[in-house]
Amino acid sequence: MNYYCIENLIPQRAPIQMVDQLLEVEGRTAVTTFEIRSGNYFADEEGFMTEPGLIENIAQSASALAGYLSREAGEKETPVGYIGEIKNFHCYRCPHIGEKVQTSITLGEEVGGITLVNGEVHASGELLATTRMKIFISQNR
Amino acid sequence: MTREDIVKEVNNLLAEEFEVDLELFTPDANVRDTLSLDSLSLVDLVAIIQQTYKIKIPVADLKSINTFNDLYNYIESHLS
């Protein structure tokens, strides 16, 4: 697997960048990691990164994999991705500042620029959240 | 797999996925209107047909699929 720094794979930047690294790419599946740091845009007063942060982490993980696949196919630009639909999202608990989450992603069918995504977030060996999603991925900004 | 099997299975599959009554699945009814498809739910239709019948539907072919009859014909002709 070739290494790209995350800024070359996803267009999102601070304060809403919610993925640190793309790892273990295999075909249309991958795993990303992300550390919950203090000051996280979606962290509440008790230091938990709340549900929207988990959804954004999954969406950006899918964009990172799509960005990787498009770079590997020779594209120079980082594609821009928007969430089109979230389906059957379930959240069991939120990660706390200091925890590191691992998000596993599978990219499914792609039709007319819309890609089906399956995502799961784990931390400290527990399942935190799962969802299905549709993401608009467009090559030009 | 006979044509009747395809028609029955596709209707049941789509009626459940898109929560639409079975009686609305008449051969010449428009697929997009009956299932009230937009760009987002069109992906679900393509994904469910491709997975169920192990066929690939290129976006270009989608334009030729308007009625349910077109859909049955497309599946029947592309079944390996």
Next chain:
Amino acid sequence: MLLEDKYYKVTDGKTDGPNGIFRIQLLPDSDVYRGHFPGNPVCPGVCNIEMIKECTARLTGKKLFISSIKQCRLTAIASPSVCPELDIRINAQPSDEGFSVSAKISDAEKVYMEYKGEMRVL
């Protein structure tokens, strides 16, 4: 609230039993647009989901947790320039989990989000 007065502010709110409608203003200088996206400010869908959660908390008077989302459709791209003011309509029915919530974010021209899910009371 997490995003109130940081991403949006509520300018008007009417509630009637399980129903509420909140008029909000998107804050164009919100820090989030620095990174979403540089030079191309677009509302992150998840921030609009958080707005729905916070308006539902305001409607029900309870601190809430999004335990599941059956379906959330983002039907148009929102941004402070495209839609500076938005209406958030919410119906929150008590359920064994807490509340079954359906919501819609729209302005005079377009619907931006349709949302259906369960929220647990914290």
